[in-house]
Amino acid sequence: MIPAPYDEMRDAAGTVRAPWTGLAGVLDGAGPAGLLARRADTLRLLADDGVAYHPPGAESEQLWELDPLPLVLDGAEWAGLERGVAQRAELLDRLLADLYGPRATITRGLLPVEVVDGHPGYLHGWRRPAGAPPRRELFLSGADLGRSPDGWTVLGDRVQAPSGAGYAMANRRVVARVLSALHRRSRIRRLGPFFEAVRAGLQAGRDDRRIVLLHPGPDSETAYEQALLSSLLGLPLVLGSELTVRDGRLWQHSLGRLDPVDVVLRRLDADWCDPLDLRPDSRLGVPGLLEAARLGTVTVLNGLGAGVAENPGLQPFLPALCRALLDEDLLLPSVPTWWCGDPASLAHVRAHLGELVLTPVAPGRAPVRGADLDPAARAALLARIEAEPHAWAAQREVVLSTAPVVTDAGAEPRAVTLRTFAVASGEGWEVLDGGLGAVPTAGLDDGVATLAKDVWVVGERADRAAPGVQDEVLGAARPTGVSPRVAEDLFWLGRYAERAEDTARLLRAVTDRWADFRTSPEPAGAGALRALLAATSEITRTTPGFAALPADEDPGPELHSLLYDRNRPGALGFAVHRLTRAAQAVREQLSTDTWLVLGRLDTVLQRLAAAPEPDTGDVSEALNRVLEGLLALAGITAESLVRDDGWRLLDAGRRVERAQHVVALLAATLCDAPRGPADRLVVESVTIVAESVITHRRRNAGRPGIAPLLELLLADRDNPRAVAHQLDRLADDLAHLPGAVPASFDAAVARLAGADPAALAVRDTADGTRPALRALLAGLGADLDRLAEDVAAAHFAPRPGPHAYDPLLGAS
Structure with a gap:
């Protein structure tokens, strides 16, 4: 008989447990409608903060899913869990040190050699030579916990490159606002001290260590979290292509120089870290990294061989290993596990196959529930297991505890798990107060949760002093270079931001003219509209575009395509999509307010695209909102970013793009033969698109003609929209970047300096x-x-060639 699950919120009599009292009051007072409103608030805040997750195989990121109701744990109970999590981290660190050193646990018969050497996570090249100084193999450790009717148990260990601590912080930031009143009056332990301990542990008492966070790239499963950790820890986020090993030492490419690297905190699974010693097909790692780490010139955390500790086949041996290595009993038991390489265990699995979960020892292969298989499938599975018994482990299915989750019907109980985190701190371990709660899709969840929960540990810690501010002697600041990859992404961020703004202004002007003249008998208006539509196709480089349409065909579909088609180069939707992608690639460089803007831009265009037949009023309103967002983004980048090399390149990208737009706008509208009465309307539209209509009218009320307009948009160095102004800004940006100013810039300056607006206006x-x-x-x-x-x-940096990419990298 399957026992009833433990209810986290209520005891057997139905009474609310003490730590849950405040949340129970919220549930009673809100009702189903109030809970749904809080879920909507949660989704909005996640979108505003840009909290995202990239599912394996998906084309793009999706919004992180978070339940607004936290998992609440009592501080006294947490103290026991904390000790167990810290002990487990210490045990696995000691075990790894032994496995890559003397291997006494194997020679003493505490651990079968097949469990270790037969696991793909064991790196034989990582063995420490005899007499080498000891090293800590684990720096960050994760453990997935579940509460069964018998108590807390460890579902699995996450020590390869444990993910989730950053998402725990993101969860807290959102839930603290959704349940702000309850959060303020509850004694909830902070998460910040854990990240302070991570920073301190990485520095190891030295302020001159250069540390980088190595990640798989912006398309990896947990790219958002990697960027958040980079911001929380103050570490540069780097790709393998941005690092190089020279003379046995690791260096980071920065603009104009190489910077030495002392510590690598990796979010990349070990076998992808070095194509020379590990996977030869990897383009994500650093050739020679393993050798540099072996020499001790760089410290890689977690150690490159840590993945073997995630082997589920280790679980039956941990109690004995804990007594041997720590002289202690194991505080947190694992799920009852049988390693099939042991004949007695295999016999048990054979007899109870329908009651167990069969787990391949190698990572990346899904577990199989015996109860889900028919007799023929069970027989086939058993044959596979008996053919290679050392490659399989079997575990008893855990009846997980339940906690309230917001559903369409209100709050309903759902199974929950908890991922905990520990970081090495001196001789001990600092455990995150709480962790990443999850509502898994199965009893043994092996990935990032489909629905996350904030975890509240209620009750202050008596042994933790509030962090203070220490006086320090100021010395020379360490240079913080910008890598070529980040430089490129920031340059294109500036270009796409400006391109989106310019395109939105152009389309708004055209939409207004279309609303005025598409059904008007006035010849001048109709001529101006045709000219502007043709110019739009030229400026956006989407020719033939409007020019290919018959005179009696409605240009509306083409105009709408230019508004929201994210797959069409030249369209506003394309520019906004590429802008977002560029921002995602350098998320750690940007203010959190950036995502408030970008998320709303995409929402506006998606809603417009979903409308069956948007009218000109809808289009104009959408373009106004897009422009508001892009102007806000321009303000954020202008007022929130330090003027380092990265900002200079972002600004240079914006200046190049704006100058190109003005040049294209003038070429598409003012160079052709006269259009008669339509010319006046076309010229007026040019000044509107160039955001110079008021200045042009005020300055040139008595000077009709094209020459004053050309002077304003080409040569006026005080006009922020003029080409000359862009060149002045570019001169300043390029002067601050390493290397010489390109000759092409001098050519553009000389060409513009020799231009006479009056002569240019002559037909x-x-x-x-x-x-x-x-x-x-x-x-x-x-x-x-x-x-x-x-x-x-x-x-x-040159673009790397194509490579095999596993979207699960770093998502252990």
């Missing part, structure tokens, strides 16, 4: 075009294209 007597203006703009456009290429050649 050819034969065909009425402006050949001098067209030639100047063509030359400026080519100069700006070359300038962008020269900046890329000088400062950006």
Whole structure:
């Protein structure tokens, strides 16, 4: 008979447990409608904060899923769990030190050699030579816990590159706002001290250590968390391609120099870390990293061989190992486990196959519930197990405890698990007060939860003093370089931000003209609309575009495509999508307010795309909201980022893009033959798109003609929209970057300096075009294209070739 699950919130008599009293009051007072409102608030705040998760195989990130109701644990009970988690981390660290050193646990018969050497996580090249100084193999340790009717048990260990601590912090930030009143009056333990302990442990008492956070890339499963950890810990987030080993030492590529690296905190599974000694097909690691770590010139945390400790086949041997290595009894038991390489255990598995969960020892292979199989499938599974028994472990299925979760019907009980975290601190371990709660899809969850929970440990710790501020002697600040990869992403962030803004202004002006003149009999208006539509296709480089449409065909579908098609280069949706992708790649460099803006931009365009037939009013309103967001983003990047090399490249990208847009706008509208009465409306639209209409009217009320407009948009160094102003800003940005100023920049400056607006405005007597203006703009456009290429050649890293990529990397 299967026992009833433990209820975290209520005892057997149905009485609310003391730590849950406050939350029970919220549940009673809110009712189903109030709970659904809190769930909606949670989703909104997650979107505003940009909290995301990239499911394996998905095209893009999706919003992190978080239940607004926390899992509440009593502080006194937590003290016992804390001791057990710290003991387990110490045990696994000692075990790893032995397995990569004397291997006494194997020679003494405490551990079968097949459990170790037969596991793919055991790195034979990581063995420590005899007489080498001891090293700590674990720095961060994770353990997945579940409460069965018999008490807390360890479902699995996460020591390869444990993920989730950053998500725990993100959960807390959101739930603290959703349940703000309850959060304020509850004595909930803070999460911050744990991350302070991580920082202190990485520095190891030295302030001159250069530490980096190695990750798989912006498309990895937990890319958001990696960026958040980079921000919380103050560490540069690096890819393997940004590191190099020279003369046995690890270095980081920065603009114009190499910086030595002393410590690597890795979020990359070990076998991907070094294509020379480990996986030869990996383009994610650093050639020679294993050798540098073996020499001791760099410390890799967790140790590159830590993955063997995640082997479920170790679980039956841990009680004896704990007594042998720590002279203590194991405080937190594991799930009852049978390693099939042991004949007696295999016999038990054979007799009870339908009652067990069969788990492959090798990582990345899904467990199988014997109860889900028919007799033929069980026989086939047993045959596989008996063919390679050392590669399988069997575990008893755990009846997990339940806690309230918000559903469409209100609060309902669901099974929960808890991922805990410990960090090495001096001779001991600091345990995160709480962790990552999860509502798993199965009893033994082996991945990131489909629904997360904040975890509240209620009751102050008596043994923790509040952190204070220490006086320090100021010395020379360590240089914080920008890697070529980050430089490139920031440059394109600036370009796509400006491209989106310019495109939105252009489409808004065209939409307004379309609303005015698409059904108007006025010839000037109709002519201006045709000219602007054709110019739009040229400026956005989506030709033939509107020009290919028959005169009697509705241009609405083409205009709508330019608004929200994220797969069409030149469209506003494409620019916003690429802007978001660039921001995701450098998330750790940006203010958290950035995601408040970017999330709403995408929402506006998605809603517009979902509308069956949006009218011009809907389109204009959407464009206004997009522009509001892009202006807010411009303000954030201008006022929140330090003027380092990264910001200089971001600004340079914006300046190049704005100059190119003005050049393209003028070329597409002012160089052709006269359009008669439509010209006035076209020129007015140009000033509107260039955000210079008021200045143009005020300055040139008595000076009709094109020359004043060209002076304003090309040569006026005080006009923030003029090409000359962009070149001035570029001069300042390029002067602060390492290396020489590109010759293409000097060419653009010289070309513009020699331009005479009055001469450029003159039309050819034969065909009425402006050949001098067209030639100047063509030359400026080519100069700006070359300038962008020269900046890329000088400062950006070459793109790596295609490589095998596992989206689960670093998501243990």
